[in-house]
Amino acid sequence: MRLQCRMGRNIAGLMMVGIKYMGSRLQSSLQAKLIFSHGDIQYHQLITSRYRQSLE
Structure with missing residues (x-):
């Protein structure tokens, strides 16, 4: 029982690390896309x- 709990905690920890890793990877790729799509930003x-003008 104690072993299962410890294993569950390890798996949860690994999942958290994986999520954080994926999040940082996603963020860096998004930043790269932002750099590439500077024209899109100006358009936006x-x-x-x-x-805003139409709201005023």
Whole structure:
């Protein structure tokens, strides 16, 4: 019983580490995409500024 609990804790810990690792990988790839899509960001800013003007 005690062994199972310890194994469960280890698996949970490994899953947490995996999730954190995947999260950091995802974040770095997102940052790379942001750098590549700088034109898209400018386009997005244009849309948001137009949207704000339409709200005012």
